[in-house]
Amino acid sequence: MTTTDYDHDTVLVTGALGGVGRWVVDRLADSGTHVVGVDLDRPEGTRSNTEFWAVDLTEKGLARETIDEVAPDAVVHLAAVSDPVCNPDSRVFDNNVASTYNVLSAAGQAGIDVVWTSSQAAYGALFAESTWTPAYLPIDEAHECRPEDAYGLSKVCGEEIARTVVRRHDVSVTTIRPATIFGPGRTRRRPHADGTDLTSDAAGRNFGSFVDVRDVARMVEAALATDHGGHETVLCVADENYLGQPTAEIVEAVCGTLPDQCELEGRQAALSNAKAADLLGWEPTYTSPRSEADVSGPEWL
Template sequence: MARDGGDEFDHDVETAVVTGATGSVGPWIVERLADSGVHVVGVDLERPDGERANAEFRAVDLTDQGEAWETIHEADPDAVVHAAAISGPLDDPGTRVFENNTMSAYNALVAAGRVGADVVWTSSQAAYGMLFADDPWLPDYLPVDEDHERRPEDPYGTSKYCGEAVAGMVARRYDVPVTTIRPATVYAPEAYRARPQREGFDLESGSLSGNLWSYVDVRDVARMVEAALAADEEGHETYLCVADENYLGQPTAEIIESVAGELPERCDLEGEQAALSNAKAKARLGWEPAYSWREADDTASPGIGWR
């Protein structure tokens, strides 16, 4: 049963810049923070229609260093949440994906470091390399954790790999806390994306999925952002953001072994446990997933009229 996700993480952020504010994840972060009383400066390529309490919006090209730095400097935020990226890597040329994501991450994170802001940003499970590989491969062990080697084979995953290197550099150079969140495949609760595709899946004829049938609800991503802002940590830390279970409703190890023909030598999966581990986030951030595909809410939305 999904919890209501109404728990609050005690942070002292008064002003936050949220990039990608009109994208697929950003609006949920804006809503979460604004509802908690944070003044949000939302940034995206275009300003949205309408207004939102506790929020203002600016049209900024984050690949332009001057625009990015000027905007963040003027906002003088306590925190910068960088969620902007080209997230549909199969729909854009690889060069555009890589350049946009690496430059925007560099400009936003460095600007945040220069003003002394806490940083949270969204990387991706694609940094491991399985998600968009031409031939999905088995990880070295299961469940995959934050320490698993990253071997990206595509421009999107490589851009996130580079972004994580930038995150570490910013934490060291500017002595600010930087949290990297690696979400599994993100699903929103609207009707057309409420549940991951599972109809018609057959163990006998199925093929290995690059996401290993792991997922996370977008509202849980927003909750982890807030949890990271409330954490008393130093340096650069990375957290997988993933639901507890796979989205097929079958034992995970059996699924993987059936379609791949084998399992890694080290496999510690039990039942429907997700193939990506959220144990570190639970232990360090006090975060647990509150939403499941089994209880999709078709009416949920950021409720801001401009998404």
């Protein structure tokens, strides 16, 4: 994709130095887009087509001033505390909700379209303390969100903020819900395909659903190029689970049962990417490294 696919000469990307933000910045800059990256700090060096601003987006005035001064053609909001395991609940919730409200409302007031990342955690399965069982499989964008943790709740609040901004300011907002994000540079031992206790393995909590960070960057670019109007939520997930076992067996091992409506075949992902194909023309290009001992990841998104 090149900049001829969308009318965005300048795109502002928040969370630009994060695990996802770096890939999004590079992909957009490689296509010729001028990218203004925003994070809490500025990197020592920059690359062509990029500049970086150091801004605390939980400060409403700073967020509004930044967007007004940059005057981008589109905003990509990726900034968040994305590790709820090693951060206090209040920090996760307060940071994520405040920054999302400040960025999206400022963009809306300026008449600027937004692409931002929510999370699979909005459904509630990933960090639930109780047994979380899907109402049906595969899970799609219409499935009920019932989080039990501060991170998932912060993303549900963010999605409601997105709808509010669309109603109030008549801009376009695309909400991307990525599965657990894997990618180069972050390694984690892959559970053995045989003999893994899925009831205790962390990867089993989202039924082995994942997506490569390069495919997330591709979806951001596809969303920028799609003029859908209003608010749309889209799952970002690979076609198959990365655990190497039939997905229905993983769900049953984790939940103790399967929903009455279960239309999974083999290793088909528990999360559906059908809407992404229909709305954005996006399909995943990176698959699970089934034969490798290690995989990269995760980013808890």
